[in-house]
Amino acid sequence: MWELIEQNRRKSKIVFFAMFLVLESLSILIGLSIYSPDGGYWGALFGFLIWIIQSMIAYYFGDSIVLSVSHATKVSKESYPVLHNVVEEMKIASSQKSMPEIYVVNDEAMNAFATGIRPEKSAICVTAGLVESLNRDELQGVVAHEMSHIINRDVMFMTFAGVMLGSINMIAKGFFYSTMAGNNSRRSRLGSRSSGGHPAIIIATIILAIIAPLLAQIFYFAISRKREYLADATAVRLTRYPEGLASALEKISGSAGNLVFYNRITAPMFIINPMALTDGESLLDTSTHPPTHKRIAILRQLQNGGKVSFRDYQTVFSKENGRSRLIPDSALADKGDVAVRSALQTDSEPVTVSNKARKITDMIMATNGFLFIPCTCGLKMKVPPTIGKSQIECPRCGRSLTVPSVTSGITHTGEKTKPVEGVNSSYLRTNPDSWESCLCSCGHSIQLSPLFRGRQVICTKCKAKIQIDYPE
């Protein structure tokens, strides 16, 4: 793992200087084609300034920019205990010293990303939809993948590469707009000075201004794809359970496109690119990430093989992708076997507090004779047996539904009985829009539904009438 980090650092520096050279050559050429030869110096200075300013902004503010564009809010351990625990488990498994901050985006679509130039100042962000829909193994796979990006210094690398790409694009575009706009006026103004550069230089500049952004883009995407595979490999080495990440990716790819808050810049940072699934325009953007089905296939083969060291990932990767080498040889020195573990969570439904509570209340209602009436809009209504109506309106869509076999005076066994004359007691509802219990004099408790607006209930045990009053 440490070899990957070292390799990343080295590659970052190489990318840094290579793209800096491209940037400087482009700006020098542009300068030369405007004023020659002073323009060259001005161009160099200008290019350098752009690069420095953008790098500093990315380094100091990159994190906060991405987090605010995505509308992410920091969450406490109390509100998301499982998420915090999963992140901390991964922090322990990767021997990290500091814990990343945890952010949640309030979006139903499932997705996740990580920010952080250094592990000491990093953050992992997931959507609310993701936390609710994944089970513990899948959540762990996603968190491990994001942490791997931080550990492998991918964020640092891709940020600097992205800044380079942005600067080159900006300068090239600026050049084209200025030549198109100011062509005539500039010629006439420059009359006395050494006029615009040699035609050969201008041609070279135009060529470079077209090629450089394209090359930088291709370079950026190729690196980005490689980083995703490496993050997958590191993630399964941490969790020892490739199936978790595989099924998480499957679930996410079904829903990632519905994400609301992202733009062209933040889209590639997510675990699955949300743009890749929506616009047709983003044909180029899809290539920031390798195809999801390939990632899943590799992970499932690893799960079947039973071993998850880097060497195993490399073997499966080469099978899928031909001769390509992903992991440097120095990282393949894992002499021991790294075996797969068994699943942490065996049931498929995510075990959240609300699910458990709902199951329990359904059970209680069923034993008390409640009627479960599903509406076609998807709402499942739970109607108390004493509702006294034969038609009710769905509170969500307004459809009128028949309540099966409910007539006034019915007990929970479904038979009609004669109500006892005379009301024994009355009950004032304090909160008509939620569940309430009222106690009959015989000791039996009666549940009153938030939908219930009847004026009388009949105790199922002793058949006593109870009057229900409502506040003004």
Added chain:
Amino acid sequence: MIFALILLALIVLCFMFFIGIYNGLVGLRNRVKNAWSQIDVQLKRRHDLIPNLVETVKGYAKHENETFTKVTEARAKAMNAGGGSVKDISAAESELSGSLAKMLLTVESYPELKANQNFMALQEELSSTENRIAYSRQAYNDEVMIYNNKIEMFPSNIVAGMFAFARSDFFEIEDKSEKVAPKVSFN
């Protein structure tokens, strides 16, 4: 003259190279030690969680006294085994795991307890702690593998031999109950 200078430069380079390897080995050995202490941290976390858990369960399951005393005893034993050998620690901890599992089994018969918010939060903390113990062991074994690789591979094995860097052992928990196959008899 030039030849001597070149030779000197080469010697200096070799020297620096060896220093680099030595420092690397020291760094790795310290990582192994740190990973070991991380396991202790997680074990201690489990010890601290248990009293709260026992009290919560006691509130509902008033008559299961035997289970509770077993858990408390096992916990005390595990805390005492703290500084000892790997074997003692792992034996005490697996005994604690066993008694905890039995207690959680009795919880199944108390649905009110299972639905209790407090208990559910504690159970999440407990299962997270079990995961953390497992992952800290995993991290320790990873560090040991890296360290052992460095010691045994060329060229760092030369430096390792010169300064007596010793192999570290993997942390393997012997769970005797897993190894004994159940005896089935049809008498």
